[in-house]
Amino acid sequence: MTTVNAIETRPVRPLFFSYLYPAMVGMLLMSVNILVDGIFVSRGVGATALAGVNIAVPIFSVLLSISLWIGMGGATLFSISLGEGNKKRAHQIFTLSFVMMIGIVTAIIAVLLFNLRDIAYIFGADHTTYPYVQQYLYIILLFGLFYTIENLLSIFIRNDGSPKLAMLGLITTSVLNIIFNYIFIFILDYGVKGCALATALSTIFGMLVLFLHFFNKQCELKFVRHFFAVIDMKKIMTIGFPSFIVEASMAFIIILYNVTFLRYLGSDGVTAYAMVNYIHAVLLTVFFGIGMALQPLVSYHHGAGLKKRLIALLKIGVKTAIILGLSTAIIAMLFPSQLIGVFGDKGSAEVQSMAIQGFAYFAIGYIFLGVNMVFAEFFQSIEKIRLATTIMLLRSAVLFIPVLIVLPKIFGAQAIWWTFPVVEGLTALLIALFIWKSKYGIKE
Incomplete structure (x- = not known):
């Protein structure tokens, strides 16, 4: 039975709960990741370092908000197109969303990197916390594109009928983040840089798990050459707002x-x-x-x-x-x-x-x-x-x-x-x- 047939014919209640549990676990793990970083930094580096990381987190949230904006907007159009039986448009929407996000996020990261000090001070850094903000945020931004790709893929994979794989990707990220934090901070003594590296590397591994979806024969997440349409760009941005x-x-x-x-x-x-x-x-x-x-x-x-x-x-x-x-x-x-x-x-x-x-x-x-x-x-x-x-x-x-x-x-x-x-x-x-x-x- 294809994913499309399963969605249309499966009883509504078990269908909903088959999506609910993976989504709730996945979202919970995303929030736990932030707590884990704070615990390791506070205990392994110190209170001032924790303050620096906390200042950096809202800046990092800008990237998350963009991936949610485009991801939810694009995924909504993607699922509507599949429901209409228009797989060609679904493929175009996925490709357009992916390209849009990479372009926008890359531009934002470039602006943040070139104005890191000024932006950090705007968000509350001072001469004592800035060194930690700089160490953490510089690495996070260098790998920020992987984080947004993982988030975008997680949303689309859930819309393509694989909520458990979307959850598995986030579980992989969360578990590895804990392990890498311990290694980089307590064993290798990398300090705040270690926390940033843990986040970056765990995200990459989680993203690789999500890429397994493309080997699924029922996968409808396909990249196509002819995808650009201004009207679809507007719809993605409007729906995801x-x-x-x-x-x-x-x-x-x-x-x-x-x-x-x-x-x-x-x-x-x-x-x-x-x-x-x-x-x-x-x-x-x-x-x-x-x-x-x-x-x-x-x-x-x-x-x-x-x-x-x-x-x-x-x-x-x-x-x-x-x-x-x-x-x-x-x-x-x-x-x-x-x-x-x-x-x-x-x-x-x-x-x-x-x-x-x-x-x-x-x-x-x-x-x-x-x-x-x-x-x-x-x-x-x-x-x-x-x-x-x-x-x-x-x-x-x-x-x-x-x-x-x-x-x-x-x-x-x-x-x-x-x-x-x-x-x-x-x-x-x-x-x-x-x-x-x-x-x-x-x-x-």
């Missing part, structure tokens, strides 16, 4: 939280939020995994015109998000101290107490987060880009900024923790009202 917003807004949200906590609770508040954010960064990727699993299936069924199965996929995605969100919120409210103890830095008793209490409030937002991500991904996957972009902007700016400003002014400093659940709850409410009143109602 909501994914770019998700990645790009994360740094923006963290900065606003830090500024607000500093104003109302001082440096202790910033530290408490950092502890909570370590947990949040991991959990966030798990919820993103639901959308990542939904996207290739929704795009294909949209292209094939299988509306009944399309709506069934949406319902399963929403139910999964609600169950996962409720479970996460309940666990966080019952065991906040245990979670903070696992992921958080060991600070003063006052900071620990602040983080524990804050996370119990903060975690209520997970009840709504998954649902919001499912609808955003659903609309993006059926080319309703304005709706998907609106949901993302509501979460990251339109509602977030005023709520973050108003809540602590009215209810005091502790209300800062309520920003996340209030914003996600309001976004979910607006989505529900839109679904109820519009032609996108969930009806068989």
